[in-house]
Amino acid sequence: MSRLSTIAAAALAALCACSPGQDTSRGVDDAPPAVAEDGRASVGGDSASWLPDARIADAALLDAATSTSPDATLDGPTSGMVDSGSSTPPPPPPPPPALPAIRSNGLHTVHIDDNGSWNSIYELTQQHGAPAMICSQNRSPHVPADSWCKNVHTSHYPTGAAMADAIARILQQREAAKVMIDELKTSTQGYVKACADRLRAVYPQLAGRWGAYLVNGSAVSYPVLAAGIDALLDARAIIAAEMYPHYSSYCGAGSTTAARDVWLAAFFRGSGGAFPQGRFHWLAQRRKSRASQSQLTVLFGVTDAFLDGTKPALFVDRMFYIWLSRSGYPSTLGLANGGPGAWKWDKPYMSNSSRDLAFKQSFEHYVVQDNRASRLGPVPCP
Numbered sequence: 001m002s003r004l005s006t007i008a009a010a011a012l013a014a015l016c017a018c019s020p021g022q023d024t025s026r027g028v029d030d031a032p033p034a035v036a037e038d039g040r041a042s043v044g045g046d047s048a049s050w051l052p053d054a055r056i057a058d059a060a061l062l063d064a065a066t067s068t069s070p071d072a073t074l075d076g077p078t079s080g081m082v083d084s085g086s087s088t089p090p091p092p093p094p095p096p097p098a099l100p101a102i103r104s105n106g107l108h109t110v111h112i113d114d115n116g117s118w119n120s121i122y123e124l125t126q127q128h129g130a131p132a133m134i135c136s137q138n139r140s141p142h143v144p145a146d147s148w149c150k151n152v153h154t155s156h157y158p159t160g161a162a163m164a165d166a167i168a169r170i171l172q173q174r175e176a177a178k179v180m181i182d183e184l185k186t187s188t189q190g191y192v193k194a195c196a197d198r199l200r201a202v203y204p205q206l207a208g209r210w211g212a213y214l215v216n217g218s219a220v221s222y223p224v225l226a227a228g229i230d231a232l233l234d235a236r237a238i239i240a241a242e243m244y245p246h247y248s249s250y251c252g253a254g255s256t257t258a259a260r261d262v263w264l265a266a267f268f269r270g271s272g273g274a275f276p277q278g279r280f281h282w283l284a285q286r287r288k289s290r291a292s293q294s295q296l297t298v299l300f301g302v303t304d305a306f307l308d309g310t311k312p313a314l315f316v317d318r319m320f321y322i323w324l325s326r327s328g329y330p331s332t333l334g335l336a337n338g339g340p341g342a343w344k345w346d347k348p349y350m351s352n353s354s355r356d357l358a359f360k361q362s363f364e365h366y367v368v369q370d371n372r373a374s375r376l377g378p379v380p381c382p
Contacts, residue, residue: 100146100177102208104295105133107149107180107240107341112140118345120356128368131338135180150176154183160194167195167210168203178209180240185215189228196228200235208295211238214283216301218249218267221277222286229283233292240341241280243268244301245319247309251381260381264318265326268298284329298323298332299341302359303349310380312351313358317376320366330372339367 110118124132125147134140135149150170157163167179184192192212199206212232214222222229232239245267253263253274263274270279280298287294300319301307307315320340324330333340340363345356365375 099171099174099209103130104297104336104338105149105178105341106131106297106338107135107178107238107299108132109135109151109299109342109344110140111344111346112136112138114345114347115140115142117347117350117353118356120360121342121345124339124360124363128335128364131335131367132341132363133178133338135178135341139176145175146177148176149178149180151180151182154181154188154191160191160196161198163191164195164198164202167199168206171206171209178211178238180210180238181212183213183215183242184225184228184232186224189225192228193231196231196235196237199237200231207236208238208293211240211295213299214239214241216242216244218245218275219277220279222270222282223278226286229286230290233287233290233294236293238295238297239283241283241296241298242301242343243280243298243319244306244343247307247312247315247379250315250318250379251309257378260379261318261322261326264322268323268327269329280332281328295337296329296332297338297341299343302342302355303344303346304351305349307355310382312355314376314379316355316359317362317374318379320362321372321374324366324372333367335367335370339363 106124108118108121110121115122118134121132122134122142124130125134125143130147133147133149134143135151137151137153139145139148139150152163152167152170154163157166163181167181170176170179181192181195196212199210212228214225214229229239245264250260250264254260266273266275268279269275269281270277271281280296284296287296300316302312302316304312309315320333323333323340331337342359347353362375365371
């Protein structure tokens with residue numbers, strides 16, 4: 001055989017020794033990694049044993065660097081290996097407790113140290129579906145937080161916005177079931193409006209859990225307070241109309257029971273008679289015109305300052321009776337709306353200790369039993 005033929009034969013033998021399909025145009029360093037059956041990557045062949053000694057040594061070092069257990073095997077990419085840099089993540093924090101369901105209540109402001117003057121009212125918070133709610137600046141230990149209304153005064157916070165944030169915190173932290181602002185009147189209208197606007201814009205989820213008392217007085221005209229009232233209505237706030245007629249004024253309104261009752265109905269309703277200005281009728285129509293879902297409720301005055309006659313229990317009973325029969329809004333005193341509230345159950349300002357019991361008895365007659373007949377009859381006047 002010629003020298004040229006010998007060289008050609010040797011070249012052909014070398015070519016046939018290559019693995020089928022292997023790209024001989026690339027060097028070992030350029031070869032793509034192959035995946036072994038054990039899941040580990042090898043370079044240029046089926047196992048690390050194909051590599052030169054130096055590459056085998058490098059693979060051994062790699063195994064040592066990634067194995068944390070002496071009995072680590074090649075059973076899989078995670079077999080025998082512990083990720084010391086990770087742990088089970090902590091569970092997420094529990095969600096805040098759900099706020100109690102909203103229900104309509106009659107609001108009763110009390111002096112917490114004089115619970116003997118309002119124990120019958122407290123019974124109304126436990127009976128008949130709990131229509132009544134105790135309100136005070138600080139909570140009595142006898143009253144659970146989830147059935148208590150906190151009163152906050154406009155002097156307690158520098159701005160309406162600051163009060164709004166405070167009200168939100170009180171409700172979100174379940175310190176009270178409701179919060180009421182004391183009170184909307186001409187001098188506080190801008191403050192209350194700012195508070196209501198912020199609560200509506202920033203804390204809409206709290207709608208129906210806060211509100212404001214609407215100032216009492218025979219000369220009070222609600223249209224003068226329209227800006228504040230509208231802000232409350234738009235925010236779905238509770239509006240508690242303070243209706244505190246004087247026993248003595250009732251007696252001075254006429255020489256007959258019929259004439260006096262006309263006066264009392266006008267005091268409540270407004271828009272006619274002795275009280276032509278807008279009062280509760282105007283408020284109810286304003287609520288309707290703004291398509292508001294605000295609860296409208298009323299409070300009767302129960303201290304001696306208002307019950308300044310000989311038979312205070314009879315005058316309280318007459319307020320129930322005239323509201324239901326003459327105001328035009330009997331449902332405001334309905335059980336579903338919580339019945340009427342009162343201001344203020346405070347022993348030093350009440351000359352008898354049974355006034356709360358008399359209120360409860362009238363409440364059960366007119367509100368619970370829905371009895372529209374007068375329970376105690378006419379009020380005696382001098």
